Amino acid sequence: MTLTVVAALYKFVTQPDFADRRQPLLDACVNADVKGTLLLASEGINGTIAGSRKGIDAVLAHIRSLPGCADLEHKESHAEGNPFLRMKVRLKKEIVTMGVPGTDPLAIVGTYVAPEDWNELISAPDVITIDTRNDYEVKIGTFEGAIDPKTTTFREFPAWFREFRKEHANTRVAMYCTGGIRCEKSTAFLKNEGIDEVYHLQGGILKYLETIPKEESLWRGECFVFDQRVSVGHGLELGSYDQCHACRMPISDEDKASEYYEVGVSCPHCHDSHSKEQMHRFTERQKQMELAEQRGQAHLGESQKKS
Numbered sequence: 001m002t003l004t005v006v007a008a009l010y011k012f013v014t015q016p017d018f019a020d021r022r023q024p025l026l027d028a029c030v031n032a033d034v035k036g037t038l039l040l041a042s043e044g045i046n047g048t049i050a051g052s053r054k055g056i057d058a059v060l061a062h063i064r065s066l067p068g069c070a071d072l073e074h075k076e077s078h079a080e081g082n083p084f085l086r087m088k089v090r091l092k093k094e095i096v097t098m099g100v101p102g103t104d105p106l107a108i109v110g111t112y113v114a115p116e117d118w119n120e121l122i123s124a125p126d127v128i129t130i131d132t133r134n135d136y137e138v139k140i141g142t143f144e145g146a147i148d149p150k151t152t153t154f155r156e157f158p159a160w161f162r163e164f165r166k167e168h169a170n171t172r173v174a175m176y177c178t179g180g181i182r183c184e185k186s187t188a189f190l191k192n193e194g195i196d197e198v199y200h201l202q203g204g205i206l207k208y209l210e211t212i213p214k215e216e217s218l219w220r221g222e223c224f225v226f227d228q229r230v231s232v233g234h235g236l237e238l239g240s241y242d243q244c245h246a247c248r249m250p251i252s253d254e255d256k257a258s259e260y261y262e263v264g265v266s267c268p269h270c271h272d273s274h275s276k277e278q279m280h281r282f283t284e285r286q287k288q289m290e291l292a293e294q295r296g297q298a299h300l301g302e303s304q305k306k307s
Contacts, residue, residue: 003078005056006227008206010046010095010181012105013068018042019091021066026089028062035084036227039095043104045069046095046181048227050082075179075206077236083227098185099155103192110187110198113174115211118201119218122146127172127199132157132182133224140231140241140250141205141221143176154182158189165193172197178223180204209234224250246270246282264289 015021018040025038029049034056036049049059056076064072113121122129122143129146131138138148149160173195177183183200190198201208205223212219214234222231222239230250231239241250245263247270255261260271264286265279274282 003080004050004082005053006048006050006077006079006083007056007074008048008179009072009074011069011072012044012184016042022089022091029059029087032058034059035082035087037088039090039092041092041095044095050079050084075203077232079229083229096181096185097154098158100158100189103185103189105184105188108188108191109184110191110200112202113199114202115208118208121199122174127174128168129174132175132177132186136249137224141223144218144220157186174199176201176205178204179206210236244270246274
């Protein structure tokens with residue numbers, strides 16, 4: 001089987017005409033038979049796409065031809081089959097939503113730390129390491145000794161940190177996220193809040209897992225990704241987690257052995273949080289997905305859960 005190339009990318013760049021770039025970018029993706037989601041905002045571009053080697057190269061060439069995007073970096077992994085069912089290019093206010101006006105990574109940002117130097121930094125006794133991802137992501141994997149803010153959305157991070165710093169006023173802070181984009185915003189936020197020594201993992205967890213050998217790694221668990229692979233491990237190999245279609249939480253084999261697990265309908269995390277009407281809708285959706293699979297067709301309801 002020919003492996004699908006999965007490319008994760010982002011670039012902070014001022015683009016007041018971002019809305020005009022949507023259709024040409026969508027056309028370039030469709031023409032290259034590339035699928036996934038790309039976000040465009042006045043502050044830049046962000047997203048993950050998947051397709052053939054030729055297709056991904058064509059889309060990356062299109063993006064790099066845009067003003068200010070020539071030095072766009074991306075991270076690659078592979079999947080058996082395309083982990084996305086369709087292509088979406090969406091217009092947003094922010095390419096990663098923090099909701100704090102004036103947080104501009106193009107104006108101020110923390111110090112980048114290469115994966116090769118990350119272990120030494122976070123092992124230092126005067127460094128506090130913070131995971132900037134959401135609670136369900138942290139649940140399946142994180143760096144040894146890192147603090148989990150237990151946020152459900154990135155919008156909650158600023159308020160959490162303002163409380164946290166009351167007891168940690170003078171410290172060095174190291175932060176990380178999946179691909180690096182959240183840390184661009186979070187380190188800019190911390191610098192604006194008056195924290196001088198702020199560091200972030202260059203390329204995020206994905207670059208670390210790709211670069212650092214497992215036997216030298218301080219990463220524990222797997223890394224959640226926002227496509228049908230659900231998680232990856234060291235070397236960006238496919239992880240062991242599935243995802244509950246009802247609540248979107250990553251689920252393990254142990255979760256699937258639970259009496260509360262029903263494919264496409266519920267899991268131990270959400271079995272008591274849905275109404276009868278919702279459960280009925282989930283059951284009908286699962287039936288339609290199974291029928292579509294039997295016919296060898298993609299069911300768009302599957303892609304909706306990734307939106």
